[in-house]
Amino acid sequence: MASLCLILQRIHDDGPALLRAAGHDSRLSRSLEREALAGEIAGARAVLTRDARVDAALMDAAPGLEVIGVHGAGVDNVDLAAATARGILVVNTPGANARSVAEHALALVFHLAKSLGPGDRAARASDGTFKYRSALTELECAIFGVVGFGAIGAATARLARALGMEVVVWTRRPADPAVAAAGFPQIAALDDLLGVADIVSLHLPGGEGTRHLIGAAQIARMKPSALLINTARGTVVDEAALAVALREGRIGGAGLDVFEVEPLPPASPLIGLDNVVLTPHVSGSTQAALKRTATVLAGEVIAALAGRRPTHLVNPQAWTARRIGARSEAGA
Numbered sequence: 001m002a003s004l005c006l007i008l009q010r011i012h013d014d015g016p017a018l019l020r021a022a023g024h025d026s027r028l029s030r031s032l033e034r035e036a037l038a039g040e041i042a043g044a045r046a047v048l049t050r051d052a053r054v055d056a057a058l059m060d061a062a063p064g065l066e067v068i069g070v071h072g073a074g075v076d077n078v079d080l081a082a083a084t085a086r087g088i089l090v091v092n093t094p095g096a097n098a099r100s101v102a103e104h105a106l107a108l109v110f111h112l113a114k115s116l117g118p119g120d121r122a123a124r125a126s127d128g129t130f131k132y133r134s135a136l137t138e139l140e141c142a143i144f145g146v147v148g149f150g151a152i153g154a155a156t157a158r159l160a161r162a163l164g165m166e167v168v169v170w171t172r173r174p175a176d177p178a179v180a181a182a183g184f185p186q187i188a189a190l191d192d193l194l195g196v197a198d199i200v201s202l203h204l205p206g207g208e209g210t211r212h213l214i215g216a217a218q219i220a221r222m223k224p225s226a227l228l229i230n231t232a233r234g235t236v237v238d239e240a241a242l243a244v245a246l247r248e249g250r251i252g253g254a255g256l257d258v259f260e261v262e263p264l265p266p267a268s269p270l271i272g273l274d275n276v277v278l279t280p281h282v283s284g285s286t287q288a289a290l291k292r293t294a295t296v297l298a299g300e301v302i303a304a305l306a307g308r309r310p311t312h313l314v315n316p317q318a319w320t321a322r323r324i325g326a327r328s329e330a331g332a
């Protein structure tokens with residue numbers, strides 16, 4: 001049966017093409033404005049989103065909604081409890097953009113360690129003085145602290161090791177077998193990692209469980225020269241505390257792809273700081289990753305609509321509830 005798959009935010013063309021090839025009506029929503037969206041979503045069996053919020057009210061505007069597809073790893077923009085309560089499957093694309101984000105984390109490190117921003121500006125200004133004022137940082141043997149060892153943490157750790165850095169890992173799981181299998185030392189307490197690392201790179205989901213995991217007290221544990229890299233979610237870091245620490249030179253710098261409020265408000269204190277590099281939530285946006293993410297997502301949605309269990313099901317309880325519902329309907 002052809003089903004409406006409403007795509008809230010544009011994804012790589014290969015995703016919609018796969019949906020159409022499977023016989024579905026794949027459509028890009030005209031607006032994210034709630035009232036207009038509620039009208040457009042009414043007949044949808046699937047909704048595909050990037051960072052646009054999918055809450056209970058939006059789900060209720062689509063009585064036939066069966067699956068919410070999230071482009072990427074983080075699903076903190078979807079009300080999972082509301083979806084599960086309604087028997088709506090939520091799928092995502094774990095790992096599809098891991099390499100892209102890992103490379104970006106390292107790019108932010110290089111930008112800061114090699115003063116690429118100030119260097120680029122000085123070269124263009126051609127005043128000839130910068131070269132003699134700058135002292136750049138060599139990364140070989142730097143201690144690279146990885147916080148969270150999922151797909152992206154692991155990919156970033158491997159890249160850092162390949163560059164000759166000494167990688168240490170913190171995860172919430174004590175003696176995490178994945179960390180040991182990859183051959184990295186695990187540090188039991190986050191505070192201890194923060195105290196030894198020259199670079200701290202965050203790779204955790206957003207949401208209440210990680211909210212302000214890095215706050216004023218944690219930043220105070222870091223070395224005065226340390227760099228904080230956040231490609232995960234803005235909410236993991238207390239941004240106000242970070243801005244104060246950066247302004248007062250209490251840490252060396254920060255490379256940020258994600259922010260507590262996105263787009264970053266023009267009044268953000270981060271914007272005026274020299275020891276930060278900011279990118280607009282694009283670390284998962286290499287061409288290769290966008291293509292992979294869109295095609296994996298389309299495959300998950302197609303499976304769900306065909307009644308097959310998707311591989312990357314975020315809320316398996318909804319699947320179980322649907323199966324029980326289907327069985328009791330058949331028996332009735």
Ligand SMILES: NC(=O)c1ccc[n+]([C@@H]2O[C@H](COP(=O)([O-])OP(=O)(O)OC[C@H]3O[C@@H](n4cnc5c(N)ncnc54)[C@H](O)[C@@H]3O)[C@@H](O)[C@H]2O)c1
Pocket residue numbers: 072073074075094095097098101148149150151152153171172203204205206209210231232233257258281282283284285
């Ligand atoms: N900036 C971007 O464009 C971008 C792109 C991809 C992913 N991300 C973010 O990065 C996150 C990590 O991605 P991933 O693919 O590595 O995910 P993943 O699920 O493979 O790994 C997440 C890791 O975080 C740990 N974790 C989960 N909840 C935790 C908690 N409450 N406290 C401590 N640790 C916890 C898990 O055990 C796991 O080690 C995503 O959830 C997403 O928010 C951002």
Ligand SMILES: O=C(O)[C@H](O)COP(=O)(O)O
Pocket residue numbers: 050051071072073074075097281284285
């Ligand atoms: O969690 C993720 O994977 C990223 O936030 C994805 O962002 P994107 O949809 O803009 O690539």
